[in-house]
Each structure stands twice: as C-alpha cells, then as structure tokens.
Amino acid sequence: MKIYEFQAYEIFTKRGIPSPWGEVAKTSEEVKKIAEKLGRPVVVKAQVLVGGRGKAGGIKLASTPEEAYQAAEKILNSKLKGILVKRVFVKESVSIKEEYYLGVTVDRAQKRVVVMVSPAGGIDIEEVARTNPEKIFKFYVHPLLGFKSHQANELASALTKDKNLVQGIAKILSALYRIFEEMDSSLVEVNPLVITKEGSLFALDAKIIFDDNALYRHPEIDSLRDLEAEDPLEVRAKEAGISYVKLEGNIGCIVNGAGLAMATMDLVKHYGAEPANFLDVGGGASSQQVGKALDIVLSDEQVRAVLVNIFGGITRCDIVAEGLIQALSKREMNLPLIIRLTGTNEEEGRKKLKGIKGIFLADTMNEAAKKAMEVVKS
C-alpha cells in the first residue's frame, strides 16, 4: 500500500528526520496563504501515488505567494500521468549543495532487508543501478540482530568525510530503518537527502510503501488509505476477495490462479487483442465467486467480450459450469462469453454449457484467446 508524500513526511518528522517545513493544500488560495505565512520561497508538489512527478511537471518552485498561487493553478485538478491531482504539498524551498539517496527495502534474492545509500541522489535509483551500480552502497541487515548504530555510521561514511554529516546521516538511516521494521514496510526512501549551502541536512522527499500482507496488524496504517484514489472496481473486487487489476483493453478475463491469469492475458495479447483486466477468482472458484467476478468484469464499460479460463483441479469442472449457469441466469448478458474449462470432469462441464446462447466453448487456452480476438474484431 502506497501513501502520499505529505503522509510519509508526517511519519518522518515524528521520528526526528529533518525535513523542510510544509503543509498540504487543496486549493490555490490555500497554497497562497501557506506561502504568505512562511514568507519565503516554496516548492509546490503534486500529491499523487506515482513516481517521476518532477519530470511530468508536477513540482514547481515559487519565489512569491503570487507565484505559488499560479503554480497551484497549473498543478491542481490537472492530470499527472493520467491521475487527477487533488492536493499539493507546499514546502519551504532550501538551497541545495549536494543530493544523496537513502533507502531501505527487502532484497528478495538475499532474503534480507537492505539499507542503501548513494551519492547520486535526486534521480531515479533504478537508473543509477543500471548506469552506475558502483555508486550504490548497501548494507544487508542481519535478520535477527537488526541495524546497529555503528553499522549506520559506517554506511553513512561512504557518502562524506565530514564527521558531523556522517553522524547526522547515520541517525536518519537508523530512523528510516526503525520506520521500515516497526511499520512493516516494503520500501522507505528519501530521495534526495540534501546538504544545504549552510551545511544542514534535509529530507526533500518522503516515500513509504507498506506490506499489504502485514496491514492486519497495523490499523493505524490502513486509515491512511485514500479510497478515492483507487479504482472503484479494484476496491469492490478486494471486498469480494478477488484479485483484480484494471487494464486498458476490451477482453474481460476471469481466471483461477494468478499465474494462469497472467498467462491468459499474455495469450490474448499474443493473438493481437488487449486484455481488459487481470482477475484471479481464487483457488476454490466457487459459483458465487465466479458470479461476483462476472459482475465486476461486466461493470467495466470497455469490455466487449469475456474470456473465462478455469482449471478445474480439486474443484470439478461440472461444478464450475453449474456456477456459471447460475451466475448467468441472474443477469442480462449481451456480450459474447468464451469459456474454456479444463481438468477434472471437463467433459461433463462442457456438456452442461453446450448450446447456451452467447457462449462459445473452447478446448484450449489458445483457442479461447483466438476466439476472443475474433469476436471483438468482427
């Protein structure tokens, strides 16, 4: 789960990470007032849950309250990378002498938490990893010991020789690690951490991503969720216990299992069409779940055909077929439905579905994907 910069900033400042003063605003008038109150140049930053805001024009410098107002006019209610900007974060502008990167994440291959620093701050860290991997310094945290202060000191020394700065950066690293561990995060990042011309340290950005699997033990984090920013169909699916991700195509997909769902989407694309969504009904694939899945997929107005690909393992295909028939009897269905059932009792399952108007039965995934392409292109 992602949160906004201003939310992460609050968590950072509570933990003593030095950050320029800032306030969040929803209108240009509010932005102007904040800038007036501060009486110094500010940075107006779009609050959206995607990266690369600067390049996309979502971050603007303003020397006067009037300029801040103008900047907010441009950013607020505009679309940034396809997302409507509803809030901006107005922050005191600071003079920048140097920019560093600090981050904590899980290294999947090492199966450890890794604390990273880089003197190449202010740019995308993945970009640095590709072009200048030697500029990233890492410390792999012992799973049972945690991150000790002397380890933080040593890592910070990779960035600068200045002893005061090393101590300051080490303190920030320790605080970031504590946030990471105590709040079950998958990423905690400051990019950039700057040294000002006066020699002070400031976190100019704040980013936290939480581990969805651990939210059950952090109700305080769940309350930071912005439901309005999420796709309404994705929210509905989550409530029904269905994994659903909306995409841009027009072939709705209903599949059991995440891997098979991805493979089905890949095949749709392979045959020259575009999937409308990722959807995993879950292991059981009960008739109710299939019905709910059908409702969600049909709520997407872009969908022109629905492809159902179910592997009946322990759940038998004839039971899945009955579930589909039940689900269909409860709603009007004007779109072609391509069904592919495989596995236990597939013959019985297919027999039940044969001859129903609007249903195309396919023997293989490939045939189903091809058929779906044909019906939307015809």
Added chain:
Amino acid sequence: MSILVDSNTRLLVQGITGREGSFHTRQMLDYGTKVIAGVTPGKGGQQIEGVPVYDTVKEAVGDMAVNTSIIYVPARFATEAIYEATDAGIKLIVCITEGIPTLDMVKACYYVKQKGSKLIGPNCAGVISPGKAKVGIMPGSIHKEGNLGIVSRSGTLTYEVVYNLTKNDFGQSTCVSIGGDPVIGSSFIDILELFEEDSQTKAIVLIGEIGGTDEEEAAKFIHSKMKKPVIALIAGKTAPAGKRMGHAGAIISGGTGTAEEKIKTFQKFSIPVAESPLQVVDLV
C-alpha cells in the same frame, strides 16, 4: 528417485483440524501419501480422517517418526508453525499459507536455514512426486510418473502445463511449487540443483513470472552449472508496472522484474522459452 518427497515421506499436517487442513489431509491420503500425524494446539487426542492429532509438533515427531511437515495454518500464526517444525528437527517443511508478512519470512527463512532444514513456500501449492507422494494442494489425478522435473512460482499455471504434458504422455519426476511471495524458503536454483542430481529427472520445465530476479539468477545457473536441458515459461508479459498481479511477489518495480527482461536473459543463454503453456509440450 524423484526429489524432496517419495514413498519414504512420513508427513505431519500442521493445522489439520482446519477446513483446508482436514480437506487436503483426505486428498493426500487418497493419493497414497503417508500422512501419519497432525497438529493443532489445544486439539490433541482427536483423530482427523483416521490421523492422530497432537498438541505440539515435538510430541508428534517423538511418537510417529515424522520427517516432513505441511502447514495449512492461517497467515498470522504460520511463521510460529514454521519455527515449531524447525525446532522439532523436521528437515522438510512445506508452507501452503498465503498472506504472511514479508518481514516475518525474512526472519523465518534465516532461522530454518541456520537449523539445517529446508522450507518450500510459503504461498505455494506444494510438492508432488507422481506415484509416490503428494504433499500439497494440487490435483493428484493430472499427474503421471515420468522423468520431467517441474519447478514453478505458480499453482494453476503449473497444473495447466502438467495437464498438457500428461495428456501427451510426458510424465513427471517431481513437481515443485516454490511460491508466489517476495521472500520464499527455496528459490529456483535450490530446486534446480536437486533436479540436476536426481537420476529420474531427464529434463526440467521452469515456470516463472514477473517480479524479482529469481528467474534471471536461475538462467545464469542453468547456463553455468547444469547439464540437463531446461525449458522456461514466463507469465506476465502484459502486466503493467507497479501493480501487484495476485501474488504478493508478482510486481514490476522500478523497471525491474519484467517478463521481457527475464525472457531476454533465458534467450541470451540459449534456454528455450515457450510462448504459451501449450507450447511447452512442443518444446519438450
């Protein structure tokens, strides 16, 4: 030979009294797996499907000479179950549970390894050596004994591939589902190493997906360390960046973990990559 599980497997089911646990205990027994004990704290003394239930893993191991454990315990108690099995000296632990916090797994993986045990999963379908033993939730009937090793991050996509292989008379030595979480006990390489040493396995099918770099590491390993042929299938070519595709670990973050990158790595090392689950059969 097969790997990990066979007719010598003496299985303990942790969480045996739960809905999933009891259902799959029946399924595994029907397949012929020697399910000899179960554990649910506070429910010792009962029998589930004729299998004696104990309060602790230690008691079960002491009484029944258990050598493998499978875990169907809910996510918030699952790492406790892993620690208990490890401390009782069980050398192979298969964790089916989905939804365990990643940082809990970081600690658990470290502990299991330190104690010299092997962990498969979590968030996996388990392990099956057709004709010998099924330690998992996969449908037993689609498998057939043979000499293909299968290793996969997914569940139903593996069934799809196995189903097509069996239909075309290609049997399997062992099918291992390693799990769809970011941090898992055994990676592709750990399983590939076992297949390379196994006399029954003649070729291997590796089924990967977006997220992380486990597939890339596997490709390098296959190229430099393996003599047996490997065929790969990678799911998620159409997955958008930054969105989790069902599995907690299936996410493209910061441009890494794409299917394209993984396929490219396999091709660089001349390892054939199937376009679709059906094409795996042709390549075999």
